Structures are given as C-alpha cells and as structure tokens.
Amino acid sequence: MFTLAHLSDPHVPSPLRVGVSALATKRALGYWSWRRRRVYIHSIDVLEALTRDLAETVPDHVAVTGDLVNISLPSEFAAAARWLETLGGGERVSIVPGNHDAYVAVPLEQSWDLWRAYMASDGPGDPATAPAASGPIPFPYVRRRGRIAIVGLCTAVPTPPGWASGRLGRDQLERLGGVLAAFGDAGMFRVVLLHHPPIEGDNPLRKRLTDAADLQRVIARHGAELLLHGHDHRCSIRAMAGPAGGVPAVGVPSASASVAKTKPIGQYNLYDISPSPRGWSIDLRVRRYDATLGRFQEAGGQRVAPQPADGATMDARVTADA
Ligand SMILES: [Fe+2]
Numbered sequence: 001m002f003t004l005a006h007l008s009d010p011h012v013p014s015p016l017r018v019g020v021s022a023l024a025t026k027r028a029l030g031y032w033s034w035r036r037r038r039v040y041i042h043s044i045d046v047l048e049a050l051t052r053d054l055a056e057t058v059p060d061h062v063a064v065t066g067d068l069v070n071i072s073l074p075s076e077f078a079a080a081a082r083w084l085e086t087l088g089g090g091e092r093v094s095i096v097p098g099n100h101d102a103y104v105a106v107p108l109e110q111s112w113d114l115w116r117a118y119m120a121s122d123g124p125g126d127p128a129t130a131p132a133a134s135g136p137i138p139f140p141y142v143r144r145r146g147r148i149a150i151v152g153l154c155t156a157v158p159t160p161p162g163w164a165s166g167r168l169g170r171d172q173l174e175r176l177g178g179v180l181a182a183f184g185d186a187g188m189f190r191v192v193l194l195h196h197p198p199i200e201g202d203n204p205l206r207k208r209l210t211d212a213a214d215l216q217r218v219i220a221r222h223g224a225e226l227l228l229h230g231h232d233h234r235c236s237i238r239a240m241a242g243p244a245g246g247v248p249a250v251g252v253p254s255a256s257a258s259v260a261k262t263k264p265i266g267q268y269n270l271y272d273i274s275p276s277p278r279g280w281s282i283d284l285r286v287r288r289y290d291a292t293l294g295r296f297q298e299a300g301g302q303r304v305a306p307q308p309a310d311g312a313t314m315d316a317r318v319t320a321d322a
C-alpha cells in the first residue's frame with residue numbers, strides 16, 4: 001500500500017511588505033483582498049498543526065496543488081520555501097503552481113527556482129530527483145515511487161486583474177498524453193496533479209481552466225487513475241471519462257483555513273492506494289482542522305475507485321459534511 005497526502009492552497013501567510021511600485025500592478029487588488037479578507041482566514045497556526053499531523057499520519061508522499069503564496073512577492077516565495085521544508089525534501093514532496101504563484105511575472109530566481117526541487121522529474125532510472133540547474137521548469141514533471149507515477153502539470157499563467165484562470169497549452173497536453181500512455185502501458189498508478197479543476201464548467205470563465213476540454217480529451221484517450229486539484233477551496237469529487245470507466249478528480253479545501261465561512265475549514269486528504277483484482281483501490285481518509293482542539297483529526301472517508309460513472313458527481317459523503 002502507498003499512502004499519498006494531498007493538500008492545497010496554503011496561501012502561506014507572511015508579512016506582505018509592499019512598496020508603491022509593487023502595488024502599481026495587479027498586486028494592488030490582491031493586496032487589498034488579502035488585507036480585507038484572506039488575512040483572517042489563512043493561518044500559520046493551522047499550517048503548523050498540519051505539519052505536526054503529517055508527522056503522525058506519515059504518508060509516503062505529499063502532494064501540494066498550488067497557491068502557495070498570495071500576490072507573488074519574492075519574500076512570499078522564500079517564506080513558502082521555508083514552509084515546504086517543514087513537510088520534507090523534494091524526494092518526498094511534490095508541488096504544482098497555482099494562479100497566485102503566477103500572480104504577476106516574477107524572475108525565476110526570485111520565485112519558482114526556490115521550489116525547483118519539488119517540481120523536478122526523476123533522474124534517469126533513479127527515483128532520486130535530479131533538478132535541472134536553471135531555465136524554465138519542464139512540465140509535466142514525472143516521478144516514480146514504486147508503482148506510483150506522479151505527474152505534475154502547470155496551469156499557472158499570469159492573467160489580467162480580476163482573473164484567476166489557468167491554461168495548460170497544447171505542448172504540455174501533448175507531452176502529458178505521451179507520459180500517460182507510457183505509464184499506462186507499464187501498469188502504473190498514474191496520479192495527475194494540477195491546480196485548477198479539470199472539469200469544464202465548474203467555474204466562471206475568469207476562474208476556469210480555459211483548455212479543460214482538451215485535458216478531458218487526453219484523459220478520455222489515455223486514462224489516469226486519479227486527478228488531484230485545488231483552487232476552489234472546497235471538497236469536490238467528480239468522475240472524468242476515461243478509456244475504461246470513470247477517473248476520479250478530487251478537490252480539497254485550503255490547507256490553512258482557520259475558519260469555515262463561505263468555504264470549509266482547513267483539510268487535507270490521505271489516499272491509501274493498493275493493487276486490487278479490478279486494477280487499483282483508492283481509499284480516501286479526510287483529515288480536518290478542529291479549531292477548538294487546534295489540531296487536525298480524522299473526519300470520515302470513502303472508497304473513490306473504481307468508478308462506474310463518467311462526468312457525474314461521485315459519492316457525496318465527503319462533500320456533504322464539509
Ligand atoms: Fe487558492
């Protein structure tokens with residue numbers, strides 16, 4: 001059995017010291033949103049409780065699906081890198097960027113370079129990571145852990161003020177198809193990480209993955225065993241069409257939410273993945289933050305695969321108690 005932890009949208013809180021020139025961009029809107037609303041939701045205490053909980057649940061691997069920062073200040077990327085270190089090194093933790101991690105264009109050496117070890121493909125024939133020294137980070141990245149293949153996608157692109165949409169692009173989708181086909185032929189469990197929800201129509205246009213339909217075609221043709229995403233700060237479990245039945249696509253609330261207002265309180269999910277007579281079984285265990293106790297604890301679970309349906313909302317036990 002392989003246990004994978006999935007958390008998302010930590011929006012790692014850190015002091016946002018912003019000069020006037022930095023605010024003369026889309027950042028001004030994001031800064032205002034942070035001061036007015038987000039600062040009261042996302043809490044470093046919750047993230048510290050999460051790190052403590054992961055030390056007890058001891059997953060084999062941790063996936064973080066984006067929005068590690070808020071307005072893409074260089075100081076935020078550094079703070080998020082320090083937080084990532086509390087979860088583990090690049091060999092144990094995989095991340096993909098979200099729209100807030102590309103809020104405005106920032107030089108690589110002040111931004112994603114600081115997280116490069118967590119987005120690096122394996123070295124040739126070796127599960128140890130081999131991060132490229134410099135230059136654009138290639139997506140999808142691919143990591144093998146036993147029979148588990150982790151495929152990381154980038155949907156994060158700078159967008160105009162008021163927009164939070166994402167895009168994969170034709171080249172990345174083409175490479176994804178090749179990767180999924182190769183790992184499918186090898187009988188591996190393929191888990192795909194991306195920030196934006198992959199089901200078209202879940203979000204208004206300004207928040208949506210604009211080429212979700214193209215991604216759905218790739219999954220329908222080549223298949224995958226599990227897609228994990230964030231962005232909505234909500235629980236959601238949907239089935240995408242695959243070549244041999246439904247492929248679960250699961251979203252999780254923000255990992256750092258200290259209160260449940262319009263969105264659920266902090267949560268992360270554990271997936272126990274095992275070979276089964278029908279292919280694979282995936283058992284989901286929910287870990288939710290308890291503000292009274294100041295810690296995460298078990299909050300239900302369900303089996304999410306295999307799935308007979310395509311495109312439908314799946315078993316609602318987890319979504320219902322969010
Ligand atoms: Fe987010």
Ligand SMILES: [Fe+2]
Pocket residue numbers: 067098099100164195230231232
């Ligand atoms: Fe997002």
